Amino acid sequence: MWPAPAARPVCAACVTAAFSLLATRAAVAQATGNVDVAVSTVRYDGFLPSGAASLTPAVSWERPGATITARGTYLRFESGRRSLHGILAASVLTPRPLLPAPWRGELTVSSGGSSYASFASFWHATGEIRLHYLAEGRGVWVGGTGGRTSYGRSPRPVAVAALGAWSRRATLTVGASASRSFVGDTAYTDLTSRMHIVRGTVAVDASVGDRMSSRGGGHGVFGDGSVTLTLGERTAIFLSGGRYPTDAISGTVSGRYLSAGIRLRTVTPRPVLRAVPTPTQRSPANGDGDDPAAARLDAQRTPDGSVRLVVVAPAAATVELAGDFTDWQPVQLRRNAAGTWETVRKIPSGVYRFNVRIDGSGWFAPAGTARATDDFGGEVGIITVP
Amino acid sequence: MRGSPWSGAACLLAATLVTGTMAAQQIDPRLDRLDAVTRSIVGALVDSAVAAALPTEPLIQRALEGATKRATGEVIVAAVRRLAQDLAHARDALGGTASPGELTAGAAALRAGASPAFLTELRRTRREPLIVPLAVLTDLVASGVPVDSAAHAVVALASRTRDADLIEFRRAVERDIALGAPPAAATAAAAGLTAQSVDVNAGARQQRPGRP
Numbered sequence: 271m272w273p274a275p276a277a278r279p280v281c282a283a284c285v286t287a288a289f290s291l292l293a294t295r296a297a298v299a300q301a302t303g304n305v306d307v308a309v310s311t312v313r314y315d316g317f318l319p320s321g322a323a324s325l326t327p328a329v330s331w332e333r334p335g336a337t338i339t340a341r342g343t344y345l346r347f348e349s350g351r352r353s354l355h356g357i358l359a360a361s362v363l364t365p366r367p368l369l370p371a372p373w374r375g376e377l378t379v380s381s382g383g384s385s386y387a388s389f390a391s392f393w394h395a396t397g398e399i400r401l402h403y404l405a406e407g408r409g410v411w412v413g414g415t416g417g418r419t420s421y422g423r424s425p426r427p428v429a430v431a432a433l434g435a436w437s438r439r440a441t442l443t444v445g446a447s448a449s450r451s452f453v454g455d456t457a458y459t460d461l462t463s464r465m466h467i468v469r470g471t472v473a474v475d476a477s478v479g480d481r482m483s484s485r486g487g488g489h490g491v492f493g494d495g496s497v498t499l500t501l502g503e504r505t506a507i508f509l510s511g512g513r514y515p516t517d518a519i520s521g522t523v524s525g526r527y528l529s530a531g532i533r534l535r536t537v538t539p540r541p542v543l544r545a546v547p548t549p550t551q552r553s554p555a556n557g558d559g560d561d562p563a564a565a566r567l568d569a570q571r572t573p574d575g576s577v578r579l580v581v582v583a584p585a586a587a588t589v590e591l592a593g594d595f596t597d598w599q600p601v602q603l604r605r606n607a608a609g610t611w612e613t614v615r616k617i618p619s620g621v622y623r624f625n626v627r628i629d630g631s632g633w634f635a636p637a638g639t640a641r642a643t644d645d646f647g648g649e650v651g652i653i654t655v656p
Numbered sequence: 657m658r659g660s661p662w663s664g665a666a667c668l669l670a671a672t673l674v675t676g677t678m679a680a681q682q683i684d685p686r687l688d689r690l691d692a693v694t695r696s697i698v699g700a701l702v703d704s705a706v707a708a709a710l711p712t713e714p715l716i717q718r719a720l721e722g723a724t725k726r727a728t729g730e731v732i733v734a735a736v737r738r739l740a741q742d743l744a745h746a747r748d749a750l751g752g753t754a755s756p757g758e759l760t761a762g763a764a765a766l767r768a769g770a771s772p773a774f775l776t777e778l779r780r781t782r783r784e785p786l787i788v789p790l791a792v793l794t795d796l797v798a799s800g801v802p803v804d805s806a807a808h809a810v811v812a813l814a815s816r817t818r819d820a821d822l823i824e825f826r827r828a829v830e831r832d833i834a835l836g837a838p839p840a841a842a843t844a845a846a847a848g849l850t851a852q853s854v855d856v857n858a859g860a861r862q863q864r865p866g867r868p
Contacts, residue, residue: 597686598720620757621764621791623721633725640795642768645718645735646727652764652798654791656819 303329306508308531310345315488315516315524321348324529336362357382357520376400376413384521392521394419396428408437419453419519426454428519442467451487453518458487460515471500481515488516488524498533506533567626567636569653577617577655581636584609586628593624593653600627623650684716694719694729701736710743711756714763742766749775750786761790768794769803774811781815788819792826 306326313319328341338360345353357380364375376399383393396417403410415430434447446463462479478493494512501507511528566582581589581603589611590600596615603611623644625633635641635651644650683699690698698719702712718739722732746762747754749772754762762775770793778786789810796806813822 592721592724594714594717594721598717598724600724618757619785620787621761621794623717625725640798642764642794642798644721644725645738646722646725646731648725650721652791652795654788654795654823656788656823 303536305534306531308529310527310529312525312527353386355384372404374402392421394519410435428453456486456518458484473498487518504535566638576614578614580610580612582610583628588629590627594622617655619655622653689723691729694732697733698736701740705740711759714760750779757787761787764794765790768797770807774807777811788822789814792822795826
């Protein structure tokens with residue numbers, strides 16, 4: 271049943287195009303998979319509530335700048351009827367030279383289908399282009415989507431214009447978006463905000479939104495949330511629930527739900543040296559400054575073999591650096607034009623740890639270099655001199 | 657009056673022993689920034705490293721880092737001891753011919769989560785120094801790339817890639833990750849450790865529990 275026959279050529283084209291784009295750097299690719307097994311109570315608008323059991327396998331193939339995701343859901347309601355959903359999506363970020371920093375483009379193609387019992391089926395195929403403006407820990411984007419969707423009759427055109435913004439601080443990410451969708455004769459505007467936070471083994475997602483200016487798409491406030499608790503390397507449990515609006519593109523009917531289930535992973539990463547850094551002190555590197563580019567370090571090899579270490583800290587009065595190459599004695603950097611501070615040092619080949627201090631405050635690891643947790647309750651920057 | 661040859665040899669031996677003992681007891685003057693007890697223990701750890709043919713400079717620098725960050729003596733000693741153990745494990749994995757820089761980078765890689773087998777494999781596949789490949793691995797893991805994926809990529813590239821290319825590779829990966837690229841997102845979603853992106857990459861969504 272999935273995807274609908276008319277969508278299969280689109281799926282094939284998506285996969286072919288995506289793999290051709292990704293093939294050159296497959297060395298850093300990884301494949302992950304998980305299966306969610308859940309029980310739910312769901313009440314689609316206009317229908318009686320029903321219990322349901324679901325099986326949701328998902329696989330993704332990913333590398334920096336691109337991803338392909340396939341996800342399916344098999345639902346069996348207490349009435350005995352079955353529902354199938356499936357989606358295949360591929361996303362590619364534009365290569366760096368194509369757009370000047372901090373701009374970045376993204377192309378996403380998506381195709382999928384759904385069927386309920388034996389009488390209702392959807393399929394859709396869409397493409398989305400986004401233009402991102404990215405800064406340290408935050409960004410805004412504007413995008414447009416076009417494509418086709420069908421509900422047992424001639425395909426209807428899809429057009430969506432959207433813009434959004436997001437910000438990340440430590441383990442908290444928040445975002446908001448606004449979109450205007452046109453699906454055939456249906457039109458609606460969604461304002462949505464969402465957040466994601468991780469605390470240890472617990473991840474919390476929540477969203478709230480409002481549908482307005484609607485013609486055939488329903489209206490009102492919607493929102494849902496989920497809590498995922500990681501139990502082990504390959505297992506997590508989750509609880510989720512809320513209300514979601516009709517999605518005229520994928521054929522999802524609005525409804526309320528409450529689900530509890532278990533997630534089984536097929537690939538689990540080892541613990542990372544650094545999660546998102548937990549700010550241990552106030553500093554521009556932790557996003558406390560007005561300028562997100564502040565306290566960024568750049569290392570350059572000079573013609574005579576020395577290393578020039580440049581810290582961008584426009585608002586600083588003093589900038590000091592200490593590391594393995596200074597015997598951890600603070601070295602005051604010399605101020606240059608345009609708010610940069612520098613020191614030039616003879617540093618042999620190797621891997622070195624260092625920190626920066628601005629205006630006599632705490633030591634921190636500046637942006638622009640790898641960071642690791644140190645052994646002293648903070649972070650340390652790591653620089654490699656080849 | 658000339659002494660016997662045996663007495664001369666005995667004097668030389670005694671002088672050697674005294675000099676050796678003094679050298680062993682002489683603590684690096686840079687460690688004077690530590691309190692007396694901590695300096696003594698760190699000095700002993702450094703001596704042990706010398707005896708085990710491990711590099712001592714990383715140990716001294718780790719102690720100095722702790723002093724600069726005003727860590728307690730207990731914490732400093734624990735950090736130095738842990739690093740010494742990591743250096744020993746790195747030497748076991750990389751072999752006795754590993755340079756001090758390689759051992760330091762190897763210790764950091766092991767601390768990041770790389771397996772000793774990875775270090776051994778890297779040594780087998782690359783003839784050039786391993787400092788940069790090991791550092792690239794550590795940086796990638798620190799950026800959120802799962803260590804298995806990072807290790808696989810580094811091993812695959814290390815046998816045929818120059819240091820400069822490896823560094824550029826690392827920059828490219830980290831840049832994409834910083835922009836919300838999938839490896840970090842996958843790491844965050846799967847391990848529940850962090851959120852590298854929510855909305856930057858539209859195709860990386862759908863990691864939260866699905867709706868019925």
